[in-house]
Amino acid sequence: xxxxxxxxxxxxxxxxxxxxxxxxxxxxxxxxxxxxxxxxxxxxxxxxxxxxxxxxxxxxxxxxxxxxxxxxxxxxxxxxxxxxxxxxxxxxxxxxxxxxxxxxxxxxxxxxxxxxxxxxxxxxxxxxxxxxxxxxxxxxxxxxxxxxxxxxxxxxxxxxxxxxxxxxxxxxxxxxxxxxxxxxxxxxxxxxxxxxxxxxxxxxxxxxxxxxxxxxxxxxxxxxxxxxxxxxxxxxxxxxxxxxxxxxxxxxxxxxxxxxxxxxxxxxxxxxxxxxxxxxxxxxxxxxxxxxxxxxx
Amino acid sequence: xxxxxxxxxxxxxxxxxxxxxxxxxxxxxxxxxxxxxxxxxxxxxxxxxxxxxxxxxxxxxxxxxxxxxxxxxxxxxxxxxxxxxxxxxxxxxxxxxxxxxxxxxxxxxxxxxxxxxxxxxxxxxxxxxxxxxxxxxxxxxxxxxxxxxxxxxxxxxxxxxxxxxxxxxxxxxxxxxxxxxxxxxxxxxxxxxxxxxxxxxxxxxxxxxxxxxxxxxxxxxxxxxxxxxxxxxxxxxxxxxxxxxxxxxxxxxxxxxxxxxxxxxxxxxxxxxxxxxxxxxxxxxxxxxxxxxxxxxxxxxxxxxxxxxxxxxxxxxxxxxxxxxxxxxxxxxxxxxxxxxxxxxxxxxxxxxxxxxxxxxxxxxxxxxxxxxxxxxxxxxxxxxxxxxxxxxxxxxxxxxxxxxxxxxxxx
Numbered sequence: 001x002x003x004x005x006x007x008x009x010x011x012x013x014x015x016x017x018x019x020x021x022x023x024x025x026x027x028x029x030x031x032x033x034x035x036x037x038x039x040x041x042x043x044x045x046x047x048x049x050x051x052x053x054x055x056x057x058x059x060x061x062x063x064x065x066x067x068x069x070x071x072x073x074x075x076x077x078x079x080x081x082x083x084x085x086x087x088x089x090x091x092x093x094x095x096x097x098x099x100x101x102x103x104x105x106x107x108x109x110x111x112x113x114x115x116x117x118x119x120x121x122x123x124x125x126x127x128x129x130x131x132x133x134x135x136x137x138x139x140x141x142x143x144x145x146x147x148x149x150x151x152x153x154x155x156x157x158x159x160x161x162x163x164x165x166x167x168x169x170x171x172x173x174x175x176x177x178x179x180x181x182x183x184x185x186x187x188x189x190x191x192x193x194x195x196x197x198x199x200x201x202x203x204x205x206x207x208x209x210x211x212x213x214x215x216x217x218x219x220x221x222x223x224x225x226x227x228x229x230x231x232x233x234x235x236x237x238x239x240x241x242x243x244x245x246x247x248x249x250x251x252x253x254x255x256x257x258x259x260x261x262x263x264x265x266x267x268x269x270x271x272x273x274x275x276x277x278x279x280x281x282x283x284x285x286x287x288x289x290x291x292x293x294x295x296x297x
Numbered sequence: 298x299x300x301x302x303x304x305x306x307x308x309x310x311x312x313x314x315x316x317x318x319x320x321x322x323x324x325x326x327x328x329x330x331x332x333x334x335x336x337x338x339x340x341x342x343x344x345x346x347x348x349x350x351x352x353x354x355x356x357x358x359x360x361x362x363x364x365x366x367x368x369x370x371x372x373x374x375x376x377x378x379x380x381x382x383x384x385x386x387x388x389x390x391x392x393x394x395x396x397x398x399x400x401x402x403x404x405x406x407x408x409x410x411x412x413x414x415x416x417x418x419x420x421x422x423x424x425x426x427x428x429x430x431x432x433x434x435x436x437x438x439x440x441x442x443x444x445x446x447x448x449x450x451x452x453x454x455x456x457x458x459x460x461x462x463x464x465x466x467x468x469x470x471x472x473x474x475x476x477x478x479x480x481x482x483x484x485x486x487x488x489x490x491x492x493x494x495x496x497x498x499x500x501x502x503x504x505x506x507x508x509x510x511x512x513x514x515x516x517x518x519x520x521x522x523x524x525x526x527x528x529x530x531x532x533x534x535x536x537x538x539x540x541x542x543x544x545x546x547x548x549x550x551x552x553x554x555x556x557x558x559x560x561x562x563x564x565x566x567x568x569x570x571x572x573x574x575x576x577x578x579x580x581x582x583x584x585x586x587x588x589x590x591x592x593x594x595x596x597x598x599x600x601x602x603x604x605x606x607x608x609x610x611x612x613x614x615x616x617x618x619x620x621x622x623x624x625x626x627x628x629x630x631x632x633x634x635x636x637x638x639x640x641x642x643x644x645x646x647x648x649x650x651x652x653x654x655x656x657x658x659x660x661x662x663x664x665x666x667x668x669x670x671x672x673x674x675x676x677x678x679x680x681x682x683x684x685x686x687x688x689x690x691x692x693x694x695x696x697x698x699x700x701x702x703x704x705x706x707x708x709x
Contacts, residue, residue, distance in 0.1 A: 022471055026301045034301075035470040039412060041326065059574040061466050061567055062656055200660040201687035204709050213703050216409040220702025 001054040001193050003064045004142065007085035008073035009232060011043040013135020016160055017073070018049035020139035023156035024148045025053040033058045044232035044275050046083045053146075065198045066090050068190050071142050073121070073134045075099040076231035078110050089114060092191040096145060098122060098134065115188060117145065121181065122234060122293075128177040129170065132234055136161075140178035144185040153178055229256070233276025235291040237269055243288035250280035250289065302474050304467030305330035307435040308374065308400045308460070310474075311442035313344050314482040315398075318369040318489075320348045321360040325379040326412060327464035328402040332374060354383035361397045362390035362457075366504060367496045370446065370489040371397045376464060377404035377418045384422070390457050391426025391521060393505060394494065396449035397457045398442060399427065403566065404464040405653040413654020414463040416566065416618040420594070420626045426521045428458040428528050429594040433551070433569045435472040437592075438462045440545055443477075447486050447535045453527040461594075463567040465654065481542050525596045532593060549598035550605060551590040554580065558587030559610040560669045561642075562662070563631060565591050568617060568651050575662035586666055591627070599634035606631075607640040611669035616682070617651040624682030625649050644672040650685030661685040 004021060008014035015036040022034035031054045038047040050064045067088040075097055077083045089095065095114050097106060098121040106118060121137040129136075136157055143153045154175055161171045208214070230236075239250075250267050251259040258273040259280070269280075281289040302310065308331045312320070320339075322332040338344040347369075351357040354375050365371040375383060380401055390397065403414040406421075419429065430445060432438045438460065445458040462468060496502070508514050532549060540546040553573050555561065564572045569590040579586050589605055591598070606612055616625025623629075628647035635641040648665055650657045664685065672678055691709050698706050 019471070022301055026473065031473065032301055033470060033472050035465065037465065058472075059570055059577065061470065061570050062654075196659075198658065199689070200658070200663070201689035203661065203664040203683075204686060204688050204691055206684055206686055206691070207708050209706065209708065213698065213706055218701045220700065223700055223702075226700065 001052055001058065001060075002068045002146065002190055003066065003193050004051040004053070004069045004071065004146075005064050005067040005085070005088050006049045006051070006071045006073065006138065006142070007077050007083065008047060008134065008138070009043075009077075010038065010041065010045045010047050011133070012073050013133045014047050014049050014073060014138070016135035016164065017071075017139040017142065018051050019160050020136070020153065020156045021051045021142050021146075023160065024143050024152040025051065025146070027152050027156070028148055030054060031056060031058050033060070035062070037063060043277075046077060046080070048085075064088055065196050066193050067093050068193055069093065069142070069145060069188075070095045071138060072097045073138050074234075075101065075106070076228070078106070079228065079231070082227070086110065086112070090197065094145065094188045094190055096141065098138065117141075117185070117188065119181075119185065124180055124184075125177060126293075128180065129173045131170075136174045136178050137181045140181040141185040144182045145188045146190055147187050150179070150182050153182065228272065230272045230274055233274060234294060235276045235278075236271055236274060236294050237276070237278075237280050237289045238292045239267060239269070240288040240290070241266060243286050245286055247285060249283050249285060253279050253283045255279060299473045299475050301471045302435060302476075303330065303469055303471050304432075304435045304438050304462045305402070305469070306334060307439040307474055308442055308462070309334035309338070310476060311439045312372045312398075313338060314477065314479060315370065315372075315443055315446050315486055316345075316483070316488065317372040318346050319361075319364040319371045320346055321357045321364065321371075321373050322348065322350050323352075323354050323357045323375070323379060325354075325376045325404075327404060327468040328374050328376040328379070328400070330468070331400060331402070335372075354379040355386055358383040358386040358390060358399075361399070362386065362393050362395040365390075365395035365397045365457075366393060366494075368489065368491050371395075372400075373397065374400040374402065376402040377406055380418050380422060381406065384425075387422055387425040387427060389505065392517070394455045394524075395457055396446070396455055396489075398445045398449060399457065399459045400438075400442065401459050401461045402464045402468045403461055411653045413465050414566075414617075415652050415654065416461070416616075416626075419459060419461045420618050422459060423595055423626070426456060426525065427595065428454070428456055428525060429461060430458065431461040431565045431592055431594055432467065433567055433590060433592075435467055435470065436474045436545070437547065438467060439474055439476070440539065440543070440547065443482060443486060444532075444535050444539055444547070446489075447538075448528055448531050450489055450491075451531050451535075454524050454531050456521070456524050456528070461566065463654075466567040475543075475545075477543055485538065485542050528596050529593070529598060529600075547592060549591075549593040549601050551592055552605060553588040553590070555587035555589060555605060557585060559585040560666060560673075561587050561589055561606060561609050561612045562665060563589045563591065563606075563612060563614040563627075564617075565594065565627070566617065568615075568657055571657055572615075572662070575657075575659055578659060579662065579666060584666060594627075597630055597634070599630075602631060602634045603638045603641075606635060606642060607638050609642045611644045611646065611673040612642045613646050613648055613665040613669050615648045615650050615657065615665070615685070617649075619649050619652065619682075628682065642673075644669065644678050646672060646679060647682040648685055649682045655690070657685060658687065660687055
């Protein structure tokens with residue numbers, strides 16, 4: 001069985017990517033199972049999706065334990081110990097990461113010794129579709145790594161995007177995007193998983209704890225600081241202070257209270273809290289806020 | 298034709314194939330996709346049904362029951378808190394003998410809030426008079442909805458049915474599903490045309506009436522029980538007809554490597570798939586272990602369970618639920634089904650696993666088997682249910698407790 005784990009953030013099209021990969025594998029005559037997994041159904045929150053491809057009926061469900069291929073659509077997830085997209089990696093896993101960073105830097109920083117494909121799918125997606133929804137690019141590159149035919153990718157993405165209500169013009173741009181991603185990605189040798197290897201853990205007998213512990217409450221304060229909330233965004237708002245009238249509309253509209261007002265009355269963005277939602281840019285009456293891609297989050 | 302669809306899409310597809318006429322709806326994760334698909338198809342005129350959104354699940358179930366009593370084939374869906382919110386009306390709808398089908402997409406019940414499945418939601422409705430069919434695969438989900446109408450509308454039964462599918466593990470999981478031809482489904486399940494007991498202006502009747510008499514109450518209530526028990530026979534007939542037309546056969550229970558097994562693990566719903574994989578692995582290691590999945594939960598197929606488990610050395614029941622203060626919910630039902638069997642297994646042990654969608658790992662299956670082996674060789678039987686929870690599971694919870702501000706928790 002070939003097992004593929006895809007990691008990204010809500011709104012990036014990861015579920016659609018898993019559907020395209022699933023469709024392509026299915027129309028190539030395989031048994032297929034695919035599933036997205038998400039807790040908070042929220043734009044920007046981490047999501048994962050799993051695709052299992054097999055010659056025989058699949059006797060597995062849920063999260064994949066050992067991945068043949070790990071695809072990471074958002075490199076900020078690599079720094080999160082909670083999401084840990086590398087936890088299903090074995091010695092033979094092929095890893096593909098969407099990043100503008102240097103592959104050797106990623107290798108060193110995250111101690112990766114596997115076959116690693118690093119590709120700036122975000123740039124390609126922006127250049128061609130003028131948007132930053134990565135599903136199609138991720139799916140197309142994944143299908144190429146797996147050695148499937150482009151015709152099947154095109155057929156599936158047309159029907160998947162139509163299904164979720166994407167306009168014809170955008171579908172055409174996405175086909176162009178898929179083609180570029182497909183052509184620039186090389187095939188890889190993807191290992192099949194024959195026997196799952198997991199660390200076995202003994203069963204314990206839970207004992208009673210005081211309600212102070214055993215009631216689901218949070219007593220610690222300020223622990224949202226433990227998560228890099230700004231990691232959610234691929235773009236950051238930048239204010240051109242020359243044209244800013246200090247009207248404070250951005251400050252009022254920001255859903256994450258990421259704006260503060262400095263001593264001169266000018267708005268200042270806290271990039272650790274900004275999720276790049278674009279609302280400030282949309283609401284700014286003098287249009288002095290622009291969005292700039294975050295290179296090193 | 299086989300298509301890759303989710304469990305939710307399998308439900309919606311079956312509802313469309315059954316020519317359902319009325320769908321009252323209220324959204325809840327992980328069920329919403331079902332009603333989204335149905336409302337879309339109705340909007341696109343691919344389906345001729347009335348779709349109404351309600352202000353709550355309580356109203357939704359009331360409307361479903363009432364609509365069914367006008368003679369309309371009715372479908373509705375819910376999950377978790379939604380099903381619990383509708384609770385009072387579940388008992389009414391079954392008492393009205395309204396043959397609706399309700400898809401419940403299992404999700405663990407708050408508090409604490411979570412999204413993934415266990416069966417405390419659907420099993421809470423076990424005494425309501427609804428029949429319950431619990432599915433393992435997306436194919437079985439589709440087939441069970443079609444079969445459910447046939448059973449439900451049979452005058453030997455005439456009770457509502459819950460078809461249960463696990464949230465995420467089936468609801469959002471795409472698998473190859475053979476979608477039957479409309480013509481065949483219409484042949485299997487003709488138009489619903491009740492000839493008695495439905496609301497009609499020309500022949501007025503009173504429904505949902507009070508009895509205020511214990512004799513009458515006892516009579517009507519026990520009739521529900523008899524109707525439900527009839528479903529055991531009706532299911533078999535319907536299953537045979539279904540097999541003739543569609544080539545797939547469903548029993549009240551489903552067995553896996555059971556015949557020569559000394560030890561048996563009993564499970565329900567989609568986690569059974571993982572159970573089967575574990576059985577394969579344990580068989581490779583030379584263990585004579587098999588699996589029994591209970592598909593029909595209400596009526597509870599006591600006789601067939603007793604037959605299938607007769608002569609086994611030991612049985613482990615995995616309840617993916619917990620009746621707080623008692624243990625697994627299905628365990629006592631299974632033990633009571635076996636009590637008078639001459640060949641009852643020496644030990645039947647209760648396990649609780651998969652709560653809130655926690656995966657049941659190979660370590661846990663191994664633990665079940667070794668507990669069964671030990672108990673069949675010794676005379677030691679645990680009094681309480683055994684929780685399937687590993688040292689690693691506890692390690693991750695300890696981390697969370699620390700972040701939540703509870704310090705280093707000692708113990709375990």
